[in-house]
Amino acid sequence: MKPPSFDYAAPETLDEVLDLLERVGDDAVVIAGGQSLVPILNLRLARPELVIDIRLIPELATYEISEKGLLAGAMTRVLEVEEHPDVDQVPGLHAALCQIAHPQIRSRSTIGGSVAHADPAAELPALLVALDGSIVLRSMARGERTVSADDFFSGPMMTARESDELVSSVSFPAHPGQVAVLEVVKRPGDFATVGVVVGYAISDGAISSPSITAFGVGGRPMRMTSAEEALRGASPCSESFQEAVELVRGEIAPLADAHASSEYRRQVTANLVERALVALS
Template sequence: MKAAPFAYARPSTVDEAVAELARSAGGGKVLSGGQSLVPALAMRLARPEVLVDINAITELSRIERSDGFAEIGATVRQRAVERDPLSTRIPLLGLALPWVGHRELRSRGTVCGSLAHADPAAELPAVACCLDASLTLVGPSGTRRVPAREFFAGAMMTELGPDEVLTSARVPLARKGDGFGFGEIARRHGDFALAGVAVHVRDGRITLTGFGISDRPVTRTVTEVSDSLLDDMVDTEGDTHASRDYRRRLFRVLARREIARAAREAGNG
C-alpha cells in the first residue's frame, strides 16, 4: 500500500512547527525519525492531513548536560546516544538501547520519537519512567514539562496535545552507588517484548518498571519485592503471543534477575 495524500511542511524553528500543527486543527503529525510513523503511513493506519518534519530544527539535534541531567533533543538518533559517552553517565539507557529494534533502525529512530509513539512493548518509555525523566512539550500556550510517569496514558496514547511538539527528554545522570538492570524476552531479537523490566537501585530502594505487561509502562518503588507485587504489575489480558499467566512468569524471572544484578552493582559502587 501507499500512504494517503498529505501536505508536507519542513519548519526551521519550533515555533513554526507549532504553528503548522495549530493550523492543521488536529490533522497534523510530527515526523522525526519516522521508524514507526512511516510504516503506519504506508499501511494507512495513520492518515495525517499534514506531515510536519522537524529535522531541519537544529536546536533539537543536540544533547546537553547540566545540573545532573542530560537533555536529549527530539531529533537525536538512538544510535547517536548509544555511541555517545552519555551512555556511560546514564547506564540504564546504555543497557536498553541495544535491545531497541536493530542497528539500522536505531540509526534513524529517535529517543523522543519512541517516547511520543508510546508503544507499550517499547524499551525507551520504560527507561524514562524508571529514571523519573521529564519531557518538554511546546505548544501555542507555551512550554510545559511533564514527568514521564504521567506522560503515558495508554497504548499509543500520551499527554502530548495535537498542537504540541515533544522537544526534548530530560534524563537524570547516575550517581555514585546507583545500580541498574535491564532485560527483556522476545521471540527474536528486535521483536516486540513479551515482557521486560528496567531496574534502578539507590540507597536500598528499588525502582522497577515493567513493559510489554500492560498498556503503558508500570513503575513501582519499593524496599522489598514479592511475587504478588510482580504479578499485580502484569495486567495485560494476553494475546496470540503470550497469555497473562505466561507473561507473569516471564516478568517474575526477569525482575528478580535484574534486581539482583542492580543490587550487586550498587553494592560495589
C-alpha cells in the first residue's frame, strides 16, 4: 500500500518546526528516522495533513555521553551511539541499543523517534523508565518543559506530548550499578514478546538503587516497585532474589495477544528478572 496524500515540510530551524506544529497541531506528524512512521503511513493507519521532516536541524542531532549519562538530541542515530567508544559509561545502554531490530534499521532509527513513538515492546522507552530518565519537550506556546519518563509514557504509543510540542532531547542518567537488558523474541530483530531491564548497585554489602522494569507486557514499560523495595538494603543472595521474583509474579498483570498468553508473559518476565539478578551478582 501507499500512504494517503500529505503536505511535506523540511524546515531548517527549530523555530520553524515549532511554528508548524503550533499552526497545524493534531494534523501534523514529525518524521525523524522514519522506521516506524513510514510503515504506519503506508498502511494508512495515520492520515496527516502535514509531515514535518526534522533531519535538517543540526542541533537535534547532537549528543553527549559521559559518566553522568547520555543526553541525546531527538535526531541522534541509534547506531552512532551504539558504536561510540564511551557507550559503556551508561550501564545497560549498549545492551538495549544492540537489541533494536537490525543494524541497517539502527543506522536510520533515532533516539527521539523511538521514545516519541512509545511502543510498549521497545527497548529504549523501557531503559528510559528504568534509569529514571527524562524528556525535554519544546513548543512555541509553553517554551521548554522537562517530563520524567514515568510521566511521559501513558499507554500504547501514547505520551504526555501535546500536539504542538516536539521531543527535542532525551536524557538517560547513568545507573550507579550494572544494568542487564534481557528479552525474548520470536525472531532476531523482532519487538520483544517479553523484556526486562534490571539494575542494582552494592553498597556496604547490601543492594542499593534497585530497578526492575518490564516491557512488552502491557501498554507501557512497567516498574516493579514492590520487588524493588524488597531488594533495597537486602543481601545479594538467592533468597533475596527469589523473594523479588515472586513479587514480580504477583505484581505483574500482562496483556494477552496473538503472540503470547498472559500467563506465558508472567512466567517469562519472572524468569528473566531472576536471570538478570543472578547475572549481576
